[in-house]
Amino acid sequence: MVSTVIDGVRTDTEQAQELTPASREQRAWETVVWDDPVNLMSYVSYVFRSHFGMTRERADQLMLLVHTEGNAVVAEGSRSAMELHVEAMHAYGLWATLRERGE
Template structure:
């Protein structure tokens, strides 16, 4: 990333302390192997963990693949979009 990935919402300090999640959604194009590969290479997850998350996406339609403060999750979602995965930011409950 060459942009100041610094976060769109850093003005709001109270929001950045609330944990957020990066949610990956199922789609008809991305291959199961590719999604596993992305989770392994970008997040550094083991093959087992990456496959578990991929199967959640495949079978349940979505999976919370990472969590943290807003800045981290925005970075993760941007990276997922870079890999072509459908990803959104959600406030963790």
């Protein structure tokens, strides 16, 4: 609710909560890697280490989440950065998507 005073008269109006393209870009986004029946677990771990620079332990942990839970968030950041990660995962042959954090 926004209060405005015009000519000594106070009015209360509700402010629209629309997200502009710039504000949507600033919100946190996630790169999600999904389980598939094609890629070996060792390969998924390798991709995480190679592309994201993860330690073997972290890459294996996320790979196991992908395998057992069906997916895992592997990166968070701006929309444009996460779009690049999704494209890279596709280039490696992994199934990955982009989503806003919290969805």
